[in-house]
Amino acid sequence: MFAVFSSGGKQHRVTEGETIKIEMLDADAGQQVVFDKVLMVGDGDRVAVGTPYVEGGKVTAEVLSHDRGKKIRIIKFRRRQGYMRTQGHRQWFTEVRITGING
Secondary structure, three states, rough: EEEEEEEEEEHHHHHHHHEEEEEOOOOOOOOOEEOEEEEEEOOOOOEOOOOOOOOOOEEEEEEEEEEEEEEEEEEEEEEOOOOEEEEOOOOOEEEEEEEEEEE
């Protein structure tokens, strides 16, 4: 069984027991979270597609940890003008393990 849900402006396709990294959530480690914006649920031949969300669709997950991703380097450069600016950024993420899919 798989589900596609929306969180943090992105869509994630998950199966039960999978561990994924999503945008930072306001939840402590070990806490259960429920994603109710489920776009699609599939189980073998049976596929339910929402308009826009599946009625009664829920994806439950357990928060494992919070961390920051790899550094992204941003460089602005104009050749022959003596202009170069560099900037770095590390995005926060939450690692969750999918514990259940309903729908």
